[in-house]
Each structure stands twice: as structure tokens, then as C-alpha cells.
Amino acid sequence: MPTPVEVQLAAAPLHREDAVRAAGDLLAHAGLAQPSYVDSLLQRERVATTYLGQGVAIPHGMVEDKHLVHHTGLAVLQVPGGVPWGVDAEGRAQTAHLVVAIAAASDEHIALLRRLTRLMRDETVIARLVHTSDAADIVRALTGEAADAGAPPPVADLPLGTDLTLNYPSGLHARPAGQWAQTLRRFAATVQVRCGDQVADARSVASLLSLGAGRGAQLRLSAAGADAAEALDALRDAIVRLGDEETRQAELAAARQAHAQGLGRELGDWQPEARQVFSGIAASPGLVIGTLVAADAAAPEVDDRPGTPAAQATALDHALTAALLQLQALAAAARQRGAADQAAIFGAHIELLADPALLREVSRTVLQGHGAAWAWQRRLAERVAAQRALPDATLAARAADLQDAGDRVLRHLLGQGEALEAHPLAHLPEDAILVADDLPPSLTAQIDPKRVRGFCTARGGPTAHSAILARSLGLPAVVAAGAGVLAAPAGGVTAILDGYRGRLHVAPTAAALQQAQAMIERLARRRDDEARSRLEPATTTDGHRFEIAANVNRADQVAHTLACGAEGVGLMRTEFLFLERDHVPDEEAQYTVYRDMVQALQGRPLIVRTLDIGGDKQVPHLALPHEDNPFLGVRGARLCLRREDLLVPQLRALYRAAAHGPLSVMFPMISTVEEVTELRARMEAVRLQVGGPVLPVGIMIEVPSAALLADRLAAHVDFFSIGTNDLTQYTLAVDRQHPELAGLADSLHPSVLRLIARTVEGAQRHGRWVGVCGGLAGEPLGAALLAGLGVHELSMSSGDIGTVKALLRRHSLAELQALARRALDCDTADEVRALGAALRAATAEAA
Numbered sequence: 001m002p003t004p005v006e007v008q009l010a011a012a013p014l015h016r017e018d019a020v021r022a023a024g025d026l027l028a029h030a031g032l033a034q035p036s037y038v039d040s041l042l043q044r045e046r047v048a049t050t051y052l053g054q055g056v057a058i059p060h061g062m063v064e065d066k067h068l069v070h071h072t073g074l075a076v077l078q079v080p081g082g083v084p085w086g087v088d089a090e091g092r093a094q095t096a097h098l099v100v101a102i103a104a105a106s107d108e109h110i111a112l113l114r115r116l117t118r119l120m121r122d123e124t125v126i127a128r129l130v131h132t133s134d135a136a137d138i139v140r141a142l143t144g145e146a147a148d149a150g151a152p153p154p155v156a157d158l159p160l161g162t163d164l165t166l167n168y169p170s171g172l173h174a175r176p177a178g179q180w181a182q183t184l185r186r187f188a189a190t191v192q193v194r195c196g197d198q199v200a201d202a203r204s205v206a207s208l209l210s211l212g213a214g215r216g217a218q219l220r221l222s223a224a225g226a227d228a229a230e231a232l233d234a235l236r237d238a239i240v241r242l243g244d245e246e247t248r249q250a251e252l253a254a255a256r257q258a259h260a261q262g263l264g265r266e267l268g269d270w271q272p273e274a275r276q277v278f279s280g281i282a283a284s285p286g287l288v289i290g291t292l293v294a295a296d297a298a299a300p301e302v303d304d305r306p307g308t309p310a311a312q313a314t315a316l317d318h319a320l321t322a323a324l325l326q327l328q329a330l331a332a333a334a335r336q337r338g339a340a341d342q343a344a345i346f347g348a349h350i351e352l353l354a355d356p357a358l359l360r361e362v363s364r365t366v367l368q369g370h371g372a373a374w375a376w377q378r379r380l381a382e383r384v385a386a387q388r389a390l391p392d393a394t395l396a397a398r399a400a401d402l403q404d405a406g407d408r409v410l411r412h413l414l415g416q417g418e419a420l421e422a423h424p425l426a427h428l429p430e431d432a433i434l435v436a437d438d439l440p441p442s443l444t445a446q447i448d449p450k451r452v453r454g455f456c457t458a459r460g461g462p463t464a465h466s467a468i469l470a471r472s473l474g475l476p477a478v479v480a481a482g483a484g485v486l487a488a489p490a491g492g493v494t495a496i497l498d499g500y501r502g503r504l505h506v507a508p509t510a511a512a513l514q515q516a517q518a519m520i521e522r523l524a525r526r527r528d529d530e531a532r533s534r535l536e537p538a539t540t541t542d543g544h545r546f547e548i549a550a551n552v553n554r555a556d557q558v559a560h561t562l563a564c565g566a567e568g569v570g571l572m573r574t575e576f577l578f579l580e581r582d583h584v585p586d587e588e589a590q591y592t593v594y595r596d597m598v599q600a601l602q603g604r605p606l607i608v609r610t611l612d613i614g615g616d617k618q619v620p621h622l623a624l625p626h627e628d629n630p631f632l633g634v635r636g637a638r639l640c641l642r643r644e645d646l647l648v649p650q651l652r653a654l655y656r657a658a659a660h661g662p663l664s665v666m667f668p669m670i671s672t673v674e675e676v677t678e679l680r681a682r683m684e685a686v687r688l689q690v691g692g693p694v695l696p697v698g699i700m701i702e703v704p705s706a707a708l709l710a711d712r713l714a715a716h717v718d719f720f721s722i723g724t725n726d727l728t729q730y731t732l733a734v735d736r737q738h739p740e741l742a743g744l745a746d747s748l749h750p751s752v753l754r755l756i757a758r759t760v761e762g763a764q765r766h767g768r769w770v771g772v773c774g775g776l777a778g779e780p781l782g783a784a785l786l787a788g789l790g791v792h793e794l795s796m797s798s799g800d801i802g803t804v805k806a807l808l809r810r811h812s813l814a815e816l817q818a819l820a821r822r823a824l825d826c827d828t829a830d831e832v833r834a835l836g837a838a839l840r841a842a843t844a845e846a847a
């Protein structure tokens with residue numbers, strides 16, 4: 001179906017807001033979006049400019065407002081006289097003549113955008129459209145065949161290729177893009193990534209980001225050169241592997257947001273009275289009182305000072321090296337402080353600067369006779385503007401990182417590099433609320449939370465790195481509050497920053513200050529109560545206690561996990577030790593990691609799962625033979641049994657670590673009794689070699705054969721831990737990563753629940769303990785059913801613990817058992833879900 005395009009010819013809006021409103025009204029009038037979509041368009045303009053270039057602006061709504069769109073379509077406002085849109089990075093005025101507002105329900109508008117960018121390459125076409133008196137001309141240009149005339153030929157893939165769906169919840173952003181680029185460093189092949197008809201150099205972070213690849217994007221990876229096949233495999237593996245971490249991060253963010261919303265409700269409709277109030281987007285929760293301080297660094301002045309190309313190239317080289325060294329030092333210092341988030345951001349900036357495409361463009365400009373600083377600033381500004389114009393808000397927010405990393409190089413080029421060494425926020429009052437146009441992420445990473453209470457920016461977005469950092473530092477932040485906030489009287493003026501509802505109240509009345517203080521104390525009490533409740537055991541109303549543990553892989557996450565209420569670690573996946581390196585970690589390296597984990601837990605239980613490689617977890621440096629069907633191949637315990645060189649060092653390291661505290665060993669992907677007896681025999685041989693203690697040995701129940709044989713397997717082990725992720729995929733014959741079938745892989749399916757019930761029965765016959773470490777344990781309804789089915793322990797992501805504990809505490813064991821019995825009697829997963837409606841309602845009420 002052709003995309004509807006509404007056109008208003010010869011419009012004469014007074015200013016940008018006027019134009020955006022008119023275009024939004026057109027969308028609403030055409031039935032493409034609700035009238036309130038206009039607010040979303042305006043909000044976007046505050047977060048990022050939508051000026052594309054060549055007199056074209058593309059207002060579009062915020063991602064979270066997609067529900068306001070009825071159908072994908074466009075509204076074009078032709079403004080022959082032009083409407084001022086803003087200024088570019090060099091202060092030049094931008095004037096829009098074609099305002100193309102987009103209502104996008106899905107990704108269909110991407111094709112239109114592409115067409116638009118192609119049109120923009122031809123100034124005469126744009127000039128014609130700006131003055132045409134025939135609306136059909138514009139419609140044809142945007143949607144018809146004519147617009148394709150003169151389009152460049154389709155981009156060719158390289159000879160060797162593979163297709164992939166991007167399953168990152170936040171799309172392709174700087175951190176994973178940096179890791180893709182890094183993966184390819186070992187190879188000589190040329191590798192490119194195509195998304196639709198956009199192609200990126202897979203070694204260039206900026207080029208990858210400019211693909212605008214959102215969640216679910218279809219990618220074609222292709223390569224040429226001697227090691228093309230290996231490079232392609234490595235890249236594909238890296239992309240898939242990073243998906244888990246991306247999902248985990250997104251879940252963590254969602255959990256934090258849900259928690260913040262719960263606290264924010266305490267504020268009710270309280271509106272402190274103040275001289276001025278600015279509204280923006282609530283980017284990091286919290287309520288504080290402080291002193292306003294302006295924190296904008298003036299953009300450096302750059303003149304075009306051409307010199308010989310050789311001298312300019314040397315200057316650029318020195319500046320880049322100096323910037324990289326600074327970033328490496330900042331990343332190392334952040335790591336030392338244990339601030340992994342901050343280190344990751346500096347790492348991403350290093351990747352952004354190592355971008356060959358940007359360097360090529362700058363070199364070309366220098367060769368055209370321009371100075372290095374001027375060329376750098378100009379090319380960087382183009383990149384930043386292109387990034388900011390991406391339709392995906394998360395990706396657009398990465399423009400701030402590009403600007404930040406690029407400005408660092410620029411300052412070195414201008415001889416101001418040393419100034420960057422000085423702490424930029426050294427002389428602040430102890431209760432500063434920073435106000436800035438947009439805070440560069442590297443500056444945010446250096447904020448001292450003892451002096452800074454929060455910040456408010458005119459621009460920026462909730463997914464920008466400065467907002468992410470604010471959340472991890474626990475600093476309230478409001479972003480996109482509009483340019484007016486910059487005129488707020490900084491220096492000595494008191495303000496209330498409300499990071500729950502996105503407001504800055506400047507110069508509040510004495511009464512408002514008093515109320516704010518009382519509110520802050522109330523929120524602190526509520527947080528304390530919650531923290532206490534998370535630490536209480538999950539004991540049902542009739543006195544039955546369930547063990548609640550966390551799935552954690554690293555010792556440095558233990559403190560956080562315990563604060564979330566975990567009573568131990570129910571699953572430590574050890575694959576990461578192999579996935580993160582480009583070589584096999586030796587016994588010593590593994591011992592250190594396991595020992596640190598045991599020590600961090602200070603006597604609490606720890607279950608370490610032996611290597612579960614294969615299936616979705618591929619390790620390129622193991623060079624395992626290709627399998628057509630890796631989920632049904634040499635995976636988990638099957639691999640360990642075939643590779644003594646992997647099994648023995650791991651078991652030796654585990655026995656040695658067990659000398660420092662409790663540790664149980666668990667084998668994954670068990671499908672037969674023989675595997676268990678063989679593994680136990682090998683374990684015992686290693687134990688005797690090492691002189692280690694006898695350890696509890698368990699297996700994961702994640703294959704239907706293991707669940708069905710649970711009564712037999714239980715005779716050979718000390719415990720079971722049910723892996724519901726794999727048990728679901730193998731029971732329902734649905735690849736757990738399949739993009740289309742994901743909905744079918746439902747762990748609440750009665751067939752999966754029946755296998756769990758059978759596992760528990762089998763364990764009971766031998767008095768064995770049963771835990772669950774798959775995803776079902778962390779879902780409220782799942783946890784309730786598992787508890788009712790008779791498991792002893794639930795192990796989950798740390799963020800889920802508070803909710804699950806609170807839920808179990810609200811019910812009796814008898815109620816949970818009755819619920820489980822009814823679920824076992826259902827025909828479908830939907831029927832099981834329906835049983836949980838009452839539970840969900842109760843959980844939401846308590847949240």
C-alpha cells in the first residue's frame with residue numbers, strides 16, 4: 001500500500017514551533033496520528049534537531065509515543081519563504097523550506113527517508129519542490145517511481161555473506177558497534193554491513209552507527225579477502241553473543257525505571273511554588289535541593305589555517321594520539337574506581353576516534369587545502385548532525401559522544417589539550433545543580449557526587465550516555481528542558497530538581513523548600529523500608545521459606561546482588577571466561593576468578609556451572625567443527641566429555657577455589673545417566689589429583705530426557721537446577737533465538753510445567769534439592785508456580801529479587817500449590833497466564 005502523504009503548499013509559519021504544529025495538525029487531520037502527537041513532535045525538537053540539510057527538516061515523534069500513530073504516513077509543509085530552524089555546529093543559520101513530518105508506526109518510513117536523502121543530493125529537484133504549485137509533484141517525488149531516477153545503483157555486497165536479525169533491544173549503539181569493530185582487528189578482510197540499502201564499513205563505529213539499525217533490523221554481513229570466512233564468522237558470533245548483554249542491560253534499565261516510577265508516585269500532584277519552573281524529560285530519578293551552577297564549556301573558536309598537508313597530517317596524528325592516551329588513562333582510572341559504566345564510555349570514545357572513515361574524510365579536506373583543526377571540526381560537525389538526525393532516539397543520542405570525543409581531539413589540535421587534564425568541575429559548591437546546554441558524557445563521568453546533587457540540560461535525551469551515567473551515579477537529572485533553562489539565574493540561586501517528573505523549580509518559596517525537604521526525607525524513609533524488605537527472607541504466610549539466589553558471573557557484582565536481597569549465587573555461568581578472551585583461560589586464571597567469587601560471597605552458597613559452550617554460545621578461538629544444528633550438537637557436558645583439555649583445568653581450578661568457602665559444581669545439558677556417571681568419575685580423578693574436598697555435584701535439567709529420567713538421575717547427584725530457557729526450547733522445539741517463533745518459546749506452557757513437576761517428584765524420591773535458574777524463576781507468575789510445584793530455590797537476575805520475594809511473602813504455600821495444580825491442568829500457556837491475573841494485580845498494587 002502506498003504511504004499516504006498530505007501536502008500543504010505555500011505555508012508561511014512564523015517559527016520552528018509554528019511549523020511543527022502545522023505539520024502535526026496535518027497528520028492529525030489526515031487521520032494518521034492523534035492530535036496529541038504534536039506534543040511528541042515538539043518534544044523531539046527539544047531533544048534533537050530534525051534538520052536534515054538542503055532546506056529539509058523531518059519532525060518526527062518520540063519512540064515512546066508510537067501508540068499515538070494510527071498509520072504510517074507523511075505531512076509535508078512547503079515553505080517557499082523558509083522558516084528558521086536553528087543553527088549548525090558552526091553557528092550558521094538553518095532554514096527549512098520543506099518540513100516533512102513523519103508519523104511512523106513501524107519501520108516503513110525508513111524507505112521514505114532514504115528516498116528523501118537521495119532527493120537531497122540534487123539541489124535542482126529540491127528547489128523545484130520548494131516552489132511547485134502542484135502538490136502531486138511532492139507526493140510523486142517522495143513515493144513515486146520518478147524519485148528514483150538518478151538514484152545511485154544499488155550497493156553491492158561483498159562476495160561472501162550472511163544474513164542476521166539484530167536482536168539488541170536498543171538497536172546498534174556505540175558500545176556494541178565498538179566491539180564489532182574490535183572483533184575485526186585480528187583479520188585483514190574487508191567487511192561491510194548492509195541494512196536496507198545503507199552500507200557501513202564494519203571497522204568504523206561512526207559508519208556502523210549511521211546505519212540507524214534499530215531492534216529487529218535485517219543485516220547482511222559480507223566480506224572479501226583471504227580470511228573473509230573467518231572474519232565473517234567472528235563478527236557474526238560477536239553480534240549474537242553481545243545480544244545477551246544488551247538484553248540484560250535493557251532489562252536492568254526497565255527494572256530501575258519501574259522502581260523509580262513507584263517512588264515518584266509518592267510525590268502525588270505536589271507542585272512547589274517557585275519563581276520559574278522548567279519542564280523536560282525525567283532522565284534520572286530523585287528529588288534534591290541545591291545551588292544552580294552554569295556548567296557549559298564554550299565551544300572552541302576555529303580559524304581555517306592551512307599549512308602543508310604533511311604538517312597538518314602530523315598535527316592531526318599528534319592530537320589523536322594525545323586524545324587516545326587521555327581517554328585510556330580516564331578509562332583505567334574509572335576501572336580502578338570500580339566504575340565499569342564510566343570505563344565503558346571512555347572505551348566507546350576510543351573506538352569512535354579510531355574510525356577510519358572519519359579520518360579519511362578529514363584527510364581529504366586537508367588535501368583540498370584546509371587546516372587540520374578546521375577540517376576536523378567541519379567533518380565532525382557533519383557526522384554529529386547525521387547521527388543526531390537518526391530516527392532511533394537511542395542512536396541519535398550518541399551524537400553527544402561523537403561531539404565529545406571529537407572535541408577532545410580538536411582541543412589538542414588547538415593546543416588546549418592540557419586544559420582537559422585539569423578537573424573541569426573542581427570548584428563547585430557542595431550542593432551544585434549543574435545547568436548546561438548538553439553535558440558531554442566525559443564531563444558527566446567526572447562528576448563528584450559529593451559536590452553535585454544533579455543536573456538539568458537544555459538538550460540531550462534520556463538514552464544519552466550522560467543520562468545513563470546519572471542513573472548509575474544515583475544523581476537526579478532532567479534533560480531536554482529547552483533553551484530557556486540556560487537563562488535561569490545561575491550562581492547562588494537555590495532550586496529544586498525533580499528527577500521523577502522532569503522539572504526544575506528555580507528560586508522556590510520558603511514554604512516550597514520546606515515541603516521539598518519533608519518530601520526528600522519521606523522518600524529516603526521509603527527507600528530504607530524497601531531495602532530492608534528486600535533483605536527479608538521469602539517466607540510464605542504459613543511459614544515455608546524459599547531460598548532466593550542470583551545468577552551472577554563476576555565477583556564485582558556480588559555486593560550489588562546481596563544488596564538486592566540475594567542469599568547466594570544459584571548460577572555462575574563460566575562461558576564468559578572463554579567468550580571474553582581470544583584464548584582459553586588457563587587453570588590459574590580460572591582459579592583466581594572462582595576464588596574471588598567464593599570470597600566475595602563470604603560463606604553464602606555458590607553454584608558454579610561448568611563450561612556450557614555450543615548452541616547459542618560459540619567461541620571462535622576453540623575452532624570447534626561446524627555443526628548444521630548446534631543446539632542439538634556437541635554442547636555443554638557433551639563438549640566437556642570430549643575435551644579433557646577444557647574439563648580438567650576447570651575442575652582443578654574449582655577444587656582449589658573450594659578451599660576458600662562453599663562451592664557446588666553443576667554440569668549443563670545433561671541428557672543421559674551415562675554422561676553423569678562418566679563426569680563424576682572424571683571429577684573424582686581430578687579431586688584426588690588436587691587433593692580437594694568432596695563437593696556437592698549437581699546437574700542442570702534442561703533437556704526433556706533429563707526431566708523424564710529425573711528419578712534415575714537423582715540417584716547419581718546431590719541436586720538439580722532446572723534451566724527453563726533450554727528446557728522450553730527443547731520441549732516445544734522452538735529455537736530460543738528464533739526471531740519469529742520467540743513468542744512460542746513460552747516457559748509457562750503446561751508441557752514445560754509438567755516436566756518441572758516430574759523433575760521435582762524424581763528428586764523427592766531421593767530427598768534431593770531442586771533449584772531453578774532459568775528465566776522463569778524471575779517472573780512473578782513463574783516464581784509462584786515453581787514454588788507451588790515444590791522447588792526449593794529460585795535463582796534469577798538481581799533486579800527481580802525484590803519483586804519475587806515480596807510476592808512469595810504475600811501467599812501461603814497451600815495457595816501456591818493450588819495454583820500450580822491448576823496450571824498443570826491447563827491446555828495452553830495462555831490459560832496458565834490467565835491464572836496469574838490475580839497474582840499480577842496483587843504484585844502491581846504492591847509495587
Ligand code: PEP
Nearest residue numbers: 702723724725726773774
Ligand atoms: C537455561 O537454559 O535456562 C539456563 C539457565 O542456561 P542458559 O540460559 O545459560 O543456557
Ligand code: MG
Nearest residue numbers: 702723725726
Ligand atoms: Mg541452558
